[in-house]
Amino acid sequence: MSDLTKIMIMMRKAPYGTIYSFEGLESVLIMGAYEQDISLIFVDDGVYSIKKGMDTTQLGIKNFSPTFRVLEGYDIEKLYIDRESMESRGLTLDDFVVEPEVLDKEEITKLMEEQDAIFPF
Amino acid sequence: MSDLTKIMIMMRKAPYGTIYSFEGLESVLIMGAYEQDISLIFVDDGVYSIKKGMDTTQLGIKNFSPTFRVLEGYDIEKLYIDRESMESRGLTLDDFVVEPEVLDKEEITKLMEEQDAIFPF
Amino acid sequence: MKFGVLVQEGPYHHESSDSAYQFVKAAMEKGHEIVGVFFYHDGVINSTKLTDPQQDDRHIQKRWSEVAENGVDLVVCVAAAKRRGINDDVLAPGFRISGLGQLTEMAIKADRFVTFGA
C-alpha cells in the first residue's frame, strides 16, 4: 500500500470572509473517493472553519458546518489541528464540530515532509 | 469654493501582487477631470506603487509607473505619503517617480477627518 | 441621507458583496437614498447573469438585480469589467456598464460613501 499518494489539505483561511476553506472542503470530499492517503489539517485562521454554532440564517449564506461533520463517512479519517493556532484563538476541542487530533508544530512539520502533495486553502 | 467635494484616494496595497493600486490610479485620473478637491495618499504597502525602476518586460505586465508620472498634469496636485510607511520600508523621496509631501500620522489623521469620501485601494 | 456604495470583490469568493447588499437593504429600510452601487475590481463579477450557484445557497446576482428593481443604480466599471470578461452580453438585469466618472459623480452626490472590500 506504500504507493498510495499522500495528499494533505491544509486549511489556513478563515471561513465566510473568503471562500477558500469552503471550496477546499468540496475538494476533500471528492478526494475521499479515490482511496489515496488523504489528510486534512487546520492551521492559522483555518481552525475557525470547524467552529461550532455557526448561524448563517441572517445573512442567508450556506452553512458548511454540516458538511464538515460528514467527513468521517467519506474516508477522510486523518483530521489534525495545530495546537498553537487553536489555543491562541481561545478554542478547545469542545468548540469544534469534528474531533481533530491536536498536533504540535514539530509533528506538523514532520507530517508535511511525508506528503506527496499539499493543497493550501 | 467650499462646496467642492473633498475626495481622498488612499493607496494601501502593494502593486502587481494585486491590481488595486493600478485600478485605483485609473480612477484618480478620471476624478481629476471633475474639478473637485482630490488628494492621493500612499500608506502601508501602497508606498511601493510609486517606486522607481519597475521593469515589467520579463513578465510582460503593463508598467504603470509612467501613468503615475503624468498625475501632475491631471489636476491631482495633492500627493501625500505616510512617513512611517515609507521609512520602515527603507524608502526615501529619491526612490519615487513622483514627489509626494511627507506627512506624519497625526497630519494624516487630520486630513482624513476633513474628507467627504475616502476610497481605499 | 444619500449613500453611495463601492464593492471591490467578487461574489461568493469574498464576503464583501454580501456585506454591501445587507448594508444597502438596511439603509433603504431606514429611508435612505442609495445614489448608486459601483462595482470595481473583481466586484464587476457580481454582474454576470451566468452566475449559477448551488440550490441551497443565496443567489448574489439576483439579489442585486432585485435591489435595482427598487430604483438603485448599479454601475459596473467598464475598464475593470473588460479585463475580467464581463460585457453587455452577459450583463444581468439592473446593472449597467459605465466609466469611472460615475464613481466620481456618486461621490459628489452622496452624503456618505461606504467601501466594501478589498
Place this chain on the structure above:
Amino acid sequence: MKFGVLVQEGPYHHESSDSAYQFVKAAMEKGHEIVGVFFYHDGVINSTKLTDPQQDDRHIQKRWSEVAENGVDLVVCVAAAKRRGINDDVLAPGFRISGLGQLTEMAIKADRFVTFGA
C-alpha cells in the same frame, strides 16, 4: 518530471495566474511534462473568452490557450465556475470544465504539485 499546477486567483486581479504561466513555460522549456493546470476558486475566471484587456497589457486568457495548444490540459472546476458565471458558452479554446476529481487525478499522476494563490 511530471508537474501539476493549481491556480487559485483570477487574472489581472492577482499576480498568481501570471506566476503560474511563467512557471509552466519555464518547466516545459526544461523538458518537464505538465500533467495539468487546475483552475479553482477565482482561478476559473482565467478561462473566459470574453476577457478583453487593454491593448498595451498582456492577454492572460490567450496565453493559457497557447499553453493548451502545446498539449497541456487546462481544467476549470465546475463548482467554482458555476458560482462565478463561467460556463461552456464563454469558455476559451483549450480549457475544459470538469469536476474536482480531475485535481485528485492530477495529484496522483504528478511528481510535484505547485499551488499559485491564494
Place this chain on the structure above:
Amino acid sequence: MLHLVNKSPYYASSLDSCTKFAKKGAPILLIEDGVYGAMAGTSFESKMADIVKDFEVYALKADLMVRGIDKVAPGVKEVDYAGFVELVEQHTTTTWS
C-alpha cells in the same frame, strides 16, 4: 470618521493600520473576518483591551453569528445592520482591508 475593518488580526495588519491613523475616540466597526478580533478569551483579547480604551469598538452581529462567536471581549459593543447604518449616518466612513 467611522473605520471599517474586515480582516482577521491574526492574518493581516489592517486593524493595526486602522488604529494608527484613526482619531482617538473614533468608532471602529469590525465586520466580516474582522470580527475575529472581537472574540472573547483569545490571545488577542489583551490587545483589544488597549484598543477599546482609545476607540469605540463595535462588532457586526450578523458576522459574529455566522462564525459561531457568542461572546465578545469586554468593551466591544455588538451592532446589527441597522446600527451599522446609524453609525454611517453619524460619520463619514473609510475601510481598512
Place this chain on the structure above:
Amino acid sequence: MLHLVNKSPYYASSLDSCTKFAKKGAPILLIEDGVYGAMAGTSFESKMADIVKDFEVYALKADLMVRGIDKVAPGVKEVDYAGFVELVEQHTTTTWS
C-alpha cells in the same frame, strides 16, 4: 519541502506561518508580493537576517524587477524562473499565502 510565500510581510502573517512550520534548513522562495521581505535596507531586514540563519531563502528575480527592487538583504539568493523549476525538481512544494 520547498515553501513558496507570496504576501508582503508588512501586510500578512504568511511568512511567519511558513517559518513556524518549515523544517530547519528548508528552502523558502519569496514570489509576488513576498519579495518585499527580501528588500535590503528595510525595517524587516533584521528579521530576515534571522530567517536566513534557519532557512535557505530565495527571491524570484522577475518579481524583484517588476517592483523595482535592485538590492536584496544579505543571505537572500536571487533565482530566475529556471531556478524556481530546479527547486521544484528537488523538493515537493507548498504555498503560504
